[in-house]
Amino acid sequence: MQIPSxxxxxxxxxxxxxxxxxxxxxxxLVLHLLNRPxxxxxxxxxxxxELAEQINYCQNCFYIxxxxxxxxxxxxxxxxxxxCVVENVLDVIAIENxxxxxxxxxxxxxxxxxxxxxxxxxxxxxELIERVKSNQTEELIMALSTTMEGDATNFYIYKKLKDTxxxxxxxxxxxxxxDELEYTDELTLGRSxxxxxxxxxxxxx
Amino acid sequence: MQIPSxxxxxxxxxxxxxxxxxxxxxxxLVLHLLNRPxxxxxxxxxxxxELAEQINYCQNCFYIxxxxxxxxxxxxxxxxxxxCVVENVLDVIAIENxxxxxxxxxxxxxxxxxxxxxxxxxxxxxELIERVKSNQTEELIMALSTTMEGDATNFYIYKKLKDTxxxxxxxxxxxxxxDELEYTDELTLGRSxxxxxxxxxxxxx
Numbered sequence: 017m018q019i020p021s022x023x024x025x026x027x028x029x030x031x032x033x034x035x036x037x038x039x040x041x042x043x044x045l046v047l048h049l050l051n052r053p054x055x056x057x058x059x060x061x062x063x064x065x066e067l068a069e070q071i072n073y074c075q076n077c078f079y080i081x082x083x084x085x086x087x088x089x090x091x092x093x094x095x096x097x098x099x100c101v102v103e104n105v106l107d108v109i110a111i112e113n114x115x116x117x118x119x120x121x122x123x124x125x126x127x128x129x130x131x132x133x134x135x136x137x138x139x140x141x142x143e144l145i146e147r148v149k150s151n152q153t154e155e156l157i158m159a160l161s162t163t164m165e166g167d168a169t170n171f172y173i174y175k176k177l178k179d180t181x182x183x184x185x186x187x188x189x190x191x192x193x194x195d196e197l198e199y200t201d202e203l204t205l206g207r208s209x210x211x212x213x214x215x216x217x218x219x220x221x
Numbered sequence: 222m223q224i225p226s227x228x229x230x231x232x233x234x235x236x237x238x239x240x241x242x243x244x245x246x247x248x249x250l251v252l253h254l255l256n257r258p259x260x261x262x263x264x265x266x267x268x269x270x271e272l273a274e275q276i277n278y279c280q281n282c283f284y285i286x287x288x289x290x291x292x293x294x295x296x297x298x299x300x301x302x303x304x305c306v307v308e309n310v311l312d313v314i315a316i317e318n319x320x321x322x323x324x325x326x327x328x329x330x331x332x333x334x335x336x337x338x339x340x341x342x343x344x345x346x347x348e349l350i351e352r353v354k355s356n357q358t359e360e361l362i363m364a365l366s367t368t369m370e371g372d373a374t375n376f377y378i379y380k381k382l383k384d385t386x387x388x389x390x391x392x393x394x395x396x397x398x399x400d401e402l403e404y405t406d407e408l409t410l411g412r413s414x415x416x417x418x419x420x421x422x423x424x425x426x
């Protein structure tokens with residue numbers, strides 16, 4: 017049985033189009049919204065129309081920005097020569113929260129995923145190559161997920177840039193701090209032995 | 222670290238105001254929305270502003286409706302004399318899907334919950350009492366949740382109406398069809414013995 021209101025069903029359809037929100041959850045959320053005053057529901061809706069109208073990306077790194085260049089790109093104390101390549105905006109926030117990186121970013125806005133029909137031209141790879149070539153970037157730090165898609169994207173970018181002389185590194189893969197050896201998967205443990213680091217390096221932190 | 226866009230943060234705040242959606246989930250959902258064309262994001266937002274403007278409730282039973290009376294209240298083949306009292310719109314759909322009820326509904330729009338500050342005047346109890354008195358309703362079937370709040374609401378309505386002569390029943394509580402005895406909680410099992418039904422009654426279904 018359907019609910020006899022197009023406006024209601026439309027709102028349910030829109031909410032359930034988001035990942036992780038099924039039809040039944042969407043129904044409950046819309047009913048929850050309907051308990052609010054009409055003006056609050058309008059504010060809810062307007063926040064998304066305003067998002068569509070006002071959102072802006074940095075023309076250099078494609079991080080979210082209120083002007084043509086974001087606060088990270090505009091920061092003169094950050095080095096221009098080291099660029100960290102990430103999948104999305106959340107990754108920038110995660111890395112910024114570590115306070116360990118003082119270079120710039122490049123937000124791809126996705127990773128290459130043939131399963132989802134995302135190819136190199138759908139994300140900001142050409143812009144990255146252009147940027148590396150024109151800015152004389154010294155080092156690219158690839159900070160993508162350790163998945164098939166992440167590895168494919170890493171390799172694609174590596175192949176496109178290996179002749180430019182830019183140094184390409186990836187963030188270290190290994191056992192998380194606080195993790196126990198016996199619960200670590202074999203692949204991670206194996207890689208952490210192959211990519212072992214001089215003990216002195218851990219003392220400088 | 223905050224994302225430098227008011228529109229973005231506002232959309233995240235609005236989404237995370239929904240129950241079950243935390244700040245981090247809301248961030249991911251907004252980023253997901255931003256992968257869509259600008260017009261689709263506007264359609265998403267507009268669906269809620271239209272919801273606020275166009276939603277309408279049946280003046281009789283408070284089910285969602287496109288006109289002053291809903292399709293259930295307008296259906297002449299359904300008896301006016303038996304009214305099923307439910308908490309919200311989803312409960313109407315759940316009962317309609319059983320095809321076992323041919324009376325009308327009354328949607329309270331919530332249940333009495335002192336913890337959440339919801340009293341009798343915040344839900345459609347006065348309207349129910351008015352309706353029972355003026356329509357000469359014969360039977361009220363209380364179909365609220367078996368929680369403290371549901372029981373309190375049942376009892377409040379019972380006290381308000383016991384002198385009017387209307388018959389008040391509640392839907393049967395017992396062991397679900399397909400459930401195993403050994404996994405049923407004691408309270409339900411105990412009640413199902415106290416409220417046992419003549420075996421012949423089960424044969425008519």
